[in-house]
Amino acid sequence: MSKRIDVNDLNVYYGDFLAVEGIDMVIEARSVTALIGPSGCGKSTFLRTLNRMHEVIPKAYVTGKAVMDGQDLYGPGVDPVEVRRQVGMVFQRPNPFPTMSIADNVLAGVRLNNRRISKSDAADLVERSLTGANLWNEVKDRLNLPGSSLSGGQQQRLCIARAIAVEPQVLLMDEPCSALDPISTLAIEELISELKNDYTIVIVTHNMQQAARVSDRTGFFNIAGTGKPGHLIEMDDTTTMFSTPSEKSTEDYISGRFG
Amino acid sequence: MAVAESPPSDPEAPPKVRVGRTPGRLGNRVFQGISTASGIFILIILAAVAIFLLVRAWPALIAAPSAFEDVGFMLGRDLWSWVWPLLFGTAISSVIALVVAVPLSIGIGLFISHYAPRRLAQGLGYLIDLLAAIPSVIFGLWGIQWLQPLVSPLFTWLSTNGATAWLEENVGPTIFTGYQAPARNILTAGLVLAIMILPIITATVREVFLQTPRLHEEASLALGATRWEMIRQAVLPFGRSGVISATMLGLGRALGETMAVLMVLSPGYLINFYLLQPGQHQSIAANIASHFPEASGLGVDALIASGLILFIMTFGVNLIARWIISRRAEFSGAN
C-alpha cells in the first residue's frame, strides 16, 4: 500500500500569482523524500498540491500533471476527496480534534462517509494505529481523554496515527517537527524511518540535519526573489545532495550560506 | 535644527530596569477598579430586581386562595391554578419558537460561514443584523396582517387532512385538532417568536462557526472529508457551546416577549396541546401587559408574582445551559 508519484511540469497559482513553476519530480514508493529550501519558496504550496489540499484556498489552482501509479490526480472526474483518502497529510502544528477523545481522533478518518465499523474492529484499529505511531504505550490507559490533553509531541504522533488509520498510499508532512522540542522531534524522526517500510513519505523540513537523517532523496527549492515563482533547483539522493550537489545554490543553502 | 542626542552609553553600566513610578500600574489599578465595580453593580441590580419582585409578590404568595375571588381577571382561580397555565403557555410558545428557529439559524449560519460566496455572505449577514433591530410591535403587526392569512390554509389542511381525521376517530384528539380561523393560536404566536429570535441566534452561531480554527477544518479535509463531513466533524462540535449559548439568548427573548404574543394570540388559560385552537393559551409576559392597567390591590401583587416566576424560569434556564456547557468543557476546543 504505497505508491509512487510522477510530477510533470506542475505550476501552482494563487489567483494571478504564480507561486511554484515547472516542477518535474519523481517520488519513489516506500521511501522518504525531503523537500528543503528557504521560507516562501513554495514547499508547502507544492506539497499541498499532492493531495489537492490547495483547493481549500479560494482561487488556488494547478496546471500540469501529478500521476500516482498511472492515475492522474488532476484527471477529469477525479474527486479531491478520494485523492485525500489516498494521500494523507500531517501539518506543521499538531491539530487533533479538541472535541474528540484520543480514540475518536484516531477513528476520525475511518468514520467519514458513514463507514460503519464494529466496536472490536475500532478498538483493534485504534491500537494498531497508535502502535504504528509509537504512541500506544503512552496513551493506552487514557484513550477517552481529549486529544488536547497530550503534549505537543504526543499530539503530533496522534495526528500521524489518525492519518495512517485510513491506510493511505502516501503520507505528506509539512514541517511536522517545527513546533516540537528535540526529544519529541527525535521520536517523530524514528517513527518516519519505520513508516517508510509501508508508506511513501514526503516531508518538508527547515532542518538540514533532519533531512539528512530521515530522507532517501532530497529536493531543493528556491526562489529568485520575492514575488518570483519557486523552482525545484535540484533533486538527488540525500547523500549526494549533502556531499556533492551539482548546483552552487544548493551547496550554499546546505552549508548555511543563505536561507 | 535639533539634533537628537543619544545618551552616553557606558559599556560597564548594568542593563537598565524600569524603576520607580511603577509604570503601567496606575492603568492596571484603574481598569481593575472599573471592572470590579461593574461586576458588583450588575450583581446589585440583579439582587434589587429579585428583592423587588419578591417583596411586591409576597402578599399574593401568602394570601388565602379565596382572597383572589375579587380579582376579576383571575376568573375565580387561586394563584397557582391561575399561574400554571400561564407558565405552560409561556413554555410552549417558546419551545415552538426554538424548534423552528434553532435548526433554521444553524442552517443560515453555516450557509453564511461556510457555503455562500463572500459577497453574498456579507449581504446576508447585514440583512440578519437588520432583522434583529426591528421592534417587536412591528413583528406583531406583521404576524396579524401577513403571517396569519398565509398560514391559515396550511393550518386548515393540518387540521382536516385524512391522517388527523383518522387519528381523531380512532385514537383521540391530536395537536392539530379543531383549527379555527383566523390563526390567533399558539402555533402562530410561536412562529412569530421564531422569526423574532432568528436574527440573534443566527448572528451568534455564525460568529461561532467562523471562529472554527482553520487548522481543524484542514485536518478534517485532509482525512478526505467532504465539506458537509468537515462541518459535522470540525465546525459543529467546536461550535456546540456557542450554539447552546445562542439558543439560550433566543429562549430568553422568547420567554419574555410581550408585544408580539399580545397582538397575535387570542388568550386562554388552559393547559393543553391544541396548537391550532384559539383561546387556549397565554404567556406570562403578555398576560401582565394586558391586565396591569386595570389591576389593583391583590391583582397587582398576583401579576408581580407571575413576573417573579418568569424571572426564576429564565434564571433556571440559563443555569442549566451553563451546566450543559461546562459538563464537556475539556472537550470544548478552548484548551
Ligand SMILES: Nc1ncnc2c1ncn2[C@@H]1O[C@H](COP(=O)(O)OP(=O)(O)O)[C@@H](O)[C@H]1O
Ligand atoms: N493562501 C495563500 N494565498 C496567496 N499566496 C500564498 C498563500 N500561501 C502561500 N502563498 C505564497 O506562496 C509562496 C510560497 O509559500 P509557501 O508555500 O508557504 O512557502 P514555504 O512553505 O516554502 O515557506 C509565498 O510567496 C507565499 O506568499
Ligand SMILES: [Mg+2]
Ligand atoms: Mg511552509
